Amino acid sequence: MSQDVSSLPVYQKVSPSPESFRFAGALLTIATCCVFAVFWPTIRSMVEVWASSRTFSHGFLVLPAAGYLAWCQRRAWISLIPMPDPHGLLALIGAASGWILGHALHLVWLQQASVVGMLPGLVWTILGSAVLRVLAWPLGFLIFLIPFGTSFEPWLQDLTAWMILHGLDLSGIPYVYRDHRIYVSSGEWEVATDCAGLRYLLPGLSLGYAFVTVTYRRPFHRITFLFLCSIVLMLANGARAYAIILGNHIGIAHGTDHRVFSYTIYGLTMPALFWFGRRWQEADREPGPATVAVGLPPNSRSVMTASIGAVGILILTRLVVLLFPPSL
16 A cells, blocks of 8 residues: 655754744733733732732842743753644643632632743743743742742741750750740740741742752752752751850840841851852753754744733633622
């Protein structure tokens, strides 16, 4: 039996065009602006938390930092060809469903997480799977937009108090501990929520995430360093709290602002972590050639169609809530 060769898929080498990325990038920018416009109340709720809490004030820097991380990866993604992927629309539908559910159940955190999840969904839809894989870690940095982690503060309080008490035991300083309050002969101290260390842990992890994105290429190295970073930051916070009590007790830091200890220890911890992590720095990989099917050319019409579909999902999500408000 003979087979018609004209029905077989034909593949050829295709040179990436900067114009195609410019066009797709412009549509991606417009779609991202639509996210901000359509879901502004949710975004405003995040901005209000950033502005009112020092724990989450780093959120103002996340978007420009994510853009910088993506730019650092440009040698990899500039060699690719934007190929719209309909699977991205499914991801957008999932994020939109999460936002509707969060609105119905009055779960602000779910609404915020869903809106942040829409941004990688737009990249997947408009630029395609290959570009998404290259930009996965820079896009993952967007998780620090979400004001999360306060549920861990009681556990962090207990951990900080435990480290302080062990430090006092080693120093031979008698104390009485009750309900996160430590009584020593020189005064009374409270391991308050602000002392738990979340405001040092989250910014430190965001710095560590940016560091591993530009320094390492293997996910194992990145995850290992972030785990190490979290452990060291929690230990550093315990050392900070213990140093405040010890310094006041022996009379060398009477009346000293807590921020002096906080910034000093934090300023020493992060550079030390980066110095240690650079010992395993990995070189950039050379981008490989791009190959696509002739039957599926990366034309402007497909990019435009994907963009319209993505924006349509965003607008429809908002209309569903406006037209059919939840009864809960």
